[in-house]
Amino acid sequence: MHNNVFIDYYVYDYSDNLYHCNLFYTFWQRQGIKANYWPNFGWMRKPLHEFIQEEAKKRGNIFGIYGIGQRALILNDPKMVREISIKELHKFPIRFGGYMGKTSMVHSLFMMPANDDWKRIRTIVSPAFTSGKLKAMITPINRILDNFVRNLDKHGESGEMFDVKIYTSALTMDVIASCAYGIEVDSISESDHPLVKHAQRILSLDVSITQAICFVMPFFGKLLNLDPFDRKSAKYFDDLTFKIIDERLKMRNQQSKDLIGLMVEQTLNDQSESNEVDKNERKLKGISREEIAGQGIIFFLAGYDTTNVTLCHTIYYLIKHPEWQDKLYDELCAQDSPLDYESLRSLPVLNGVICETLRLKPPLITIQRTAHEDTTLLNTGIKIPAETSIIFHPHIIHRMPEYFPDPESFKPERFIGENSMESSNAYMPFGIGNRLCVGMRFAQNELRAAIAQLILHYRLIPDPNLKLEYFRGNVILSPKQMMIRIAKR
Structure with a gap:
């Protein structure tokens, strides 16, 4: 031996x-x-x-x-x-450690090793998620939320049971399309829109044989020239990104509010040399087109379903624990000022409910x-x-009793007040350390706004029999559907 x-x-x-x-x-x-x-x-x-x-x-x-x-x-x-x-x-x-194929996703922060290239791209991407940029993004988010609330009206009036995940999925897809690519789409009424169709191909939740090979046997994935995600759809997002880059370069003096535009904007800040696209290298200052495309598509992948499932699970726990739904409604109604970025951040019940949901159901x-x-x-x-x-x-x-007593119980009070467990070593719904999710604050912003509007407009009918079934083998904790009833306030 x-x-x-x-x-x-x-x-x-x-x-x-x-x-x-x-x-x-x-x-x-x-x-x-x-x-x-x-x-x-x-x-x-x-x-x-x-x-x-x-x-x-x-x-x-x-x-x-x-x-x-x-x-x-x-x-x-x-x-x-x-x-x-x-x-x-x-x-x-x-x-x-898996094989990600040859699509632009290999250039994304999520997939890159923490080397100098990763630091360079993170430096360019991070300013897109400052407080000022997030405040600007709340305007398109609120517009999409208005449509989300309207789409639920018929269910609030009829009292019939329906799959709320259809609507939360459309909401999060529309938000990502707007905030990442600057494209306004209504996924409910425009299900044949190319962006919706290609996103759904990439975001399929049951693990495929190709994904299993690439993730578990990466050397075989490379040998067989496989890609874990649909190549045609990945190319669609690449081409879309390149088109947006060209448009943003022509609009240098107009401030962007979407992720792609903000990354291009970052490359144009230094005026000491030309920032025209190099025809051979296909590069902007500090970042290539393919690298921008990689950030866009991974923002879609990482931000779409993780936010969607957290929204679904928050609804699930508010149905199971109506006393917390009542506390949340009272808190929202007590606000004198508009529910903007700053005020939503300061609501203890709202944030406690979200944090406890993320503890029990980290996406x-x-x-x-x-x-x-x-x-x-x-x-x-x-x-x-x-x-x-x-x-x-x-x-x-998140279920270790030495860190979270009575770990299986839904207790938002863990995250309310001076002794909030949000800073606990054992709390890591967005990752941990230097590789903490760069879009964390964006996701929190979207979740707060969505839950606030939903609870202000509808009462979630308690249902002790509500159960969730999940997709097999997927790293995202995504329920297949969630059948609920609501009533208009």
């Missing part, structure tokens, strides 16, 4: 003998870490959060898993997660950090070979 635990860190060669196979699939066990001796594909047959809960109950907070030619360490210890996400980010700079089930080179995990002595992922689960960490 080899003494060097790093001896087999390269992807397993299937032409090799049984001895090397044994080395690979006993890697964690040889370090005293619990693990199966084979890949477990149970996550493809059931909702992912149910699968990881079952695995955590069997093996605890730290255990190993194997894929085909891959290994990962599950680490659901919030203190250790915080340390590798902040102090040791340089050792685990890669956010996603992203798993978060990864992948090692750039051979390393040792903090002070544990656990060897982590290069290209091995550390995976943690907010869905598990």
